[in-house]
Amino acid sequence: MSKPVLSAVFALIASSAPALAQDWPARRALTMVVPYAAGGPVDTIGRILASGLSETLGQQVIVENAGGAGGMTGASRAAKAAPDGYVFLLAGTATLAQIPTLYKKPLYDSVTDFAPVALVADSARVLVTRKDLPPNTLAEFIAYAKANQEKMQYGSAGAGSGTHVCAILLDSTMGTRITHVPYRGAGPAMQDLMAGRLDYICEQISTALPLIQGNRVKAVATLSLSRAPGLANLPTAHEQGLADFDCSSWAAFVYPKGTPEAIVRRLAKAASDTVDKASVRARLETVGVTIPAPERRSPEYLAKYIPSEIEKWAGPIKASGVPAD
Secondary structure, eight states, X not given: XXXXXXXXXXXHHHHTHHHHHHHTTSSSOEEEEESSOTTSHHHHHHHHHHHHHHHHHTSOEEEXXXXXXXXXXXXXXXXXXXXXXXEEEEEEIIIIIIHHHHOSSXXXXXXXXXXXXXXXXXXXXXXXXXXXXXXXXXXXXXHHHHHHXXXXXXXXXXXXXXXXXXXXXXXXXXXXXXXXXXOSSHHHHHXXXXXXXXXXXEEEHHHHHHHHHTTSSEEEEEOSSSOOTTOTTSOBTTTTTOTTOOOOEEEEEEEETTOOHHXXXXXXXXXXXXXXXXXXXXXXXXXXXXXXXGGGSSHHHHHHHHHHHHHXXXXXXXXXXXXXX
């Protein structure tokens, strides 16, 4: 579709915005785009939230997995969707805060191509290894990595994903050069870790926690400044000697730019009401997710938070030497 035609379509949508907002979301089901493969940490959070939102809104919320390019494929698909309130993105640290620095030509602009809706989750990352990897503490892991770096491999949810960036920062901090094996999502990577085909992953707690509890992988360190829900006995990397090392992540809802403000605010309220439900909060806590405080769930807060997170990650990413495509 040509740019003039697209402009005309968006102009028509804008002119009918009051009507759209008035009957939203009665027209049809909503689509939550999750920019990673099914079974990964973002997908896990997304499906819990989609179920809760469906109940809150009285309208079905369908999860659409659109993995690829470290999350850019799905995020770009959401950015280009019609701004009518029926397609939104479950975005996060990687898609909105890290990709602007990782890539010379991202498929979208994190600040200008989206309408911020609400921050909905905070989550720690955890360094997990295959069960039979010898190290049990972070100090032992670093020593082992330095001695065996030429034959070790770590997995990720894809080049440029949060799992990749966190592992790169860990690699840089340790002073090693471990081989990276990218996957189309965290789920497949974790399967290979459990099968012993990878040595470690810097995974979000929502995916790692059940596998740690089931003794299918080994947890070495929490990669945030605070210990994580469900892993209170696992020391952080900071506590184990890597001062101020923090790879924690967050998740948020964003709409395509141009979505009527009334719809943005209605989804923001629905999101906040959903995470306040005891049933939803309990499910999120079982996968180690922390609910943001109410004052951090507004469109205004997220509009300021995204640029601050881009700035926060730009320095570490550049310092680590991660190549940009």
